Every structure is written in structure tokens, then in C-alpha cells.
Amino acid sequence: MKATKLFISFFESEKAGGLVLLICSVISIILSNSYFSESYLALWHYPIGNHNAEYWINDGLMTIFFLLIGLELEREIYTGELSKISAAILPISGALGGMLIPALLYFGFNFGTNTQSGIGIPMATDIAFAIGILSLLGNKIPVSLKVFLTALAVIDDLGAIILIALFYTKTIYFSNLLISLSVFGILLIMNRLKVKRLILYLIGGFIMWYFMLNSGVHATITGVLLAFAIPYQDGSDKTISYKLLHWLHKPVAFIIIPLFALSNTAIILGKDWYNNFSESYSLGIIFGLVIGKPLGIVTFAFLAVKLKLTELPKELNWKKIVGVGFLGGIAFTMSIFVTLLAFEDPKIINNSKFMILIASLISGIIGYVWLKQNSKSSNNKSIK
Structure with missing residues (x-):
């Protein structure tokens, strides 16, 4: 399987980004439980305009993260792993199972409680962390497995985005939403007219973001909409989509995701923190990510192959898919994002973040050890 230049660039940035993300998370937790705790927490609640710093990171800067996810998804659809239906069915099936089974497990633990709204928390996979762990195995892992994991995680992110748009919007101001969508429509017309000036799309994107921010629908959705409005053309390095x-x-x-990590992993561990593991939402998150993710990914991918809807690439086997299934349980960015939207109680939010980190740590260790034990050095070209 040929790895494109852009995929290599994406993989390498996510690989290093995963390490930075881990360091930032550890630093944030240490500071939150140190002598500097009060000052550190106050930093993220520092008022900027009508909101605090954390708000602008989550609703402003993260829109750029969603724009990147949208552009990557667009690339996958046009020229990547999702461009051929037969090949795309494998990661799509795995992603669907990796969203559905964890959600059902979480719902089973939380049905009828005030925390059942967190059903979307264990559904997403963090690309940076997952690829970072996979990269530690070097040439033991074929490129096709790395591409499968990347496509899987991108589809997971799309699922989380749709979930946010449909189920985590409480009050909608239709006039602002209509203006935002009208701007999106204008950008699509510009695309069809082959307008190639990136600055015009970015200005339109900012206007769209502003009205979406004041519509009740989470503003980060505009990042994905803008990505699909920007002309893809042939996807070459001369196109504005590629350049952006x-x-x-x-x-x-190295800037946006680390800031998100620092501000959103400011988790205070109380003296009785271990008691939180028995909470229904804690069990839902841990079982959903550690067990539900690999079970869903492997089962749905296996069924797709057995039904002859797709086939397993020659370099892969089911043991490798199981390993990736566990790495799929590494959740961070999207899961924390959904946590902030699903709950209002600061204690539940704080504890849920901690459980996401614990479940991700367990999933990452199991996935790494499993793949190391079940992978031999590959003669295939690998990305280092």
C-alpha cells in the first residue's frame, strides 16, 4: 500500500503530537494537585471578553482542530483509504462497531440515571495518542495497519462530530443558525465557481463560526463545514486544500491540542479518588473504552469480511486488528470534549476526565504489548 507524502506528514505530526499531548497531560495533573493548584486553575478561568480562557480554547481554537479533521476526512474520501468503497468498508465497519458497542455498554451501566447523557464519551478514538503508541513499534507494523488506524480514528471523529451536532445542542437560535448555514451555502457556490482564493474562504469561515457560536449549535462544527467548502481539486500540493x-x-x-490538554486535564484528585471507580459513569467509560472498543472494532470488521463486503489487506491478520482495536480505546480530545457538553456537575466532569485517562492508559498498554507480541519485523515500507 502506497503511503502518500501528505499521509506521512500527517502521521509524523500526530506521532510527535501524541508525545507532547502526554507530557502536557501529566504536567497539568501534577500542577492541579500541587502547591500551585489555585493559581494554575485560575489561569484557565482568566476572563477574556465575556468568557474565560478555557471557553475560547474549547469553542474557538478547537474549531481549527475540527477544520484539520475535516480536511483529513476530505482527503481520505477523495484519494485516501476511503476513496474506494471496497477498501473503505473495512475501517468504516470497524469504526461503526467501535462507536456502537462502547455506547451500548455505557448506556447499560447508566440507563435511567442522570449520567446517561454521557453515552457519547467512549465512542471516539484519539488519533494523536493512538498513532503515537503505534509508532513505538517501528517496522514491526506494516503501513496498511497504520493507515487502517488513521482512517478508523478519522471516521470515529466524524461520528463524534455528528453526535455533538444532533444530541448535545440544547437551545437553538434559528436566525443565527440560518445565517451561518447561508454563509456555508455561499462558500459552496464559490467552490463550484472554482474560486481559489483561500482568504475568502477563511473570512467566510470566521463569519460562519461567529453566528454558529451564537446559534446554540456547537461552533466547532463550522470547522468541518468549512473544510468541505474549500476546493479539493486534484489534491496536489498546489491546491489550497493541500496547502492549508x-x-x-x-x-x-503543538499549540492547539496541547493547550486543550493543559486546560482540560486540570483534574483535582481528592483523598477518596479511588472510590470514584464504582460510579456508574466511571464503569461505563472504562468498560466502554477498554472492552467495548476492541470488541466492536474487531467484531464489525470481521463480519464485513465474512459477508464479503470487503477483504483484509495481505499484510494484515486478525491479531493485528485486535491490537488496533485496543488502541482504539485510547480516548482523549473528543471524549473530553463530549464530557464537557454532556455534564454540568463539575465533580462528574472532573471524575469523567480522570476515568478517560485511566481507560486510555490501560487500552494503550494492552494494545502496545499485544501488537509487540504478535508482530514480526515487516519488510514492507514503514513510516518512522
């Missing part, structure tokens, strides 16, 4: 995607990799991986 290539340019966004490092700012997102």
Missing part, C-alpha cells in the same frame, strides 16, 4: 492541511498540522499538534 499541510500548514495546520504543526500548529494543531
Whole structure:
């Protein structure tokens, strides 16, 4: 399987970004439970305009992260793993199972409780962390497995985005929503008219974001909409879509996501923190990610192959897919994002974030050990 230049760039930025993300998360938890705790927490609640710093990171800067996800998804659809239906069915099936089974497990633990709204928390996979773990195995892992994991995680993100738009919107101001969608319509017309000036799309995107922000629908959705409004053309390195995607990799991986990690992992561990593991939402998150993710990914992918809807690439086997299934349980960005939308109680939010980190740690260790034990050095070209 040929790895394109852009995929290599994406993989390498996510690989390094995963390490930065891990460091930022550890630093944030340490500071939150240190002598500097009060000052550190106050930093993220520092008022900027009508809101605090954390709000602008989550609703402003994260829109750029969603723009990158949208551009990457667009690339996958046009020229990547999702461009051929037969090949796309494998990661799509795995992603669907990896969203449905964890959600059902979470719902089973939380049905009828005030935390059942967190059903979307264990549905997403963090690309940066998952690829970061996979990269530690070097040439033991074929490129096809890395591409499968990337496509799987991108589809997961799309599922989380749809979930946010449909189920985590409480009050809608239709006039602002209509204006935002009208701007999106204008951008689509510009696309059809072959307008290629990126600045015009970015200005339109900002206007769309502003009205979406004041519509009740989460503003980060505009990042994905803008991505699909920007002309893809042939996807070459001369197109504005490629240039923007290539340019966004490092700012997102090394500035935006680290800021998100620092502000959203400011988790205070109480003296009785271990008691939180028995909470229904804690059980839903841990079982959903550690067990539900690999079970759903492997089962649905297996069924798709057995039904002859797709086939397993020659370099892969089911043991490798099981390993990736566990890595799929590494959740962070999207899961924390959904947590902030699903709950209002600060204690539940705080504890849920901690459970996401614990479940991700367990999933990452199991996935790494499993793949290391079940993979031999590959003669295929690998991305280092």
C-alpha cells in the first residue's frame, strides 16, 4: 500500500503530537494537585471578553482542530483509504462497531440515571495518542495497519462530530443558525465557481463560526463545514486544500491540542479518588473504552469480511486488528470534549476526565504489548 507524502506528514505530526499531548497531560495533573493548584486553575478561568480562557480554547481554537479533521476526512474520501468503497468498508465497519458497542455498554451501566447523557464519551478514538503508541513499534507494523488506524480514528471523529451536532445542542437560535448555514451555502457556490482564493474562504469561515457560536449549535462544527467548502481539486500540493492541511498540522499538534490538554486535564484528585471507580459513569467509560472498543472494532470488521463486503489487506491478520482495536480505546480530545457538553456537575466532569485517562492508559498498554507480541519485523515500507 502506497503511503502518500501528505499521509506521512500527517502521521509524523500526530506521532510527535501524541508525545507532547502526554507530557502536557501529566504536567497539568501534577500542577492541579500541587502547591500551585489555585493559581494554575485560575489561569484557565482568566476572563477574556465575556468568557474565560478555557471557553475560547474549547469553542474557538478547537474549531481549527475540527477544520484539520475535516480536511483529513476530505482527503481520505477523495484519494485516501476511503476513496474506494471496497477498501473503505473495512475501517468504516470497524469504526461503526467501535462507536456502537462502547455506547451500548455505557448506556447499560447508566440507563435511567442522570449520567446517561454521557453515552457519547467512549465512542471516539484519539488519533494523536493512538498513532503515537503505534509508532513505538517501528517496522514491526506494516503501513496498511497504520493507515487502517488513521482512517478508523478519522471516521470515529466524524461520528463524534455528528453526535455533538444532533444530541448535545440544547437551545437553538434559528436566525443565527440560518445565517451561518447561508454563509456555508455561499462558500459552496464559490467552490463550484472554482474560486481559489483561500482568504475568502477563511473570512467566510470566521463569519460562519461567529453566528454558529451564537446559534446554540456547537461552533466547532463550522470547522468541518468549512473544510468541505474549500476546493479539493486534484489534491496536489498546489491546491489550497493541500496547502492549508499541510500548514495546520504543526500548529494543531503543538499549540492547539496541547493547550486543550493543559486546560482540560486540570483534574483535582481528592483523598477518596479511588472510590470514584464504582460510579456508574466511571464503569461505563472504562468498560466502554477498554472492552467495548476492541470488541466492536474487531467484531464489525470481521463480519464485513465474512459477508464479503470487503477483504483484509495481505499484510494484515486478525491479531493485528485486535491490537488496533485496543488502541482504539485510547480516548482523549473528543471524549473530553463530549464530557464537557454532556455534564454540568463539575465533580462528574472532573471524575469523567480522570476515568478517560485511566481507560486510555490501560487500552494503550494492552494494545502496545499485544501488537509487540504478535508482530514480526515487516519488510514492507514503514513510516518512522
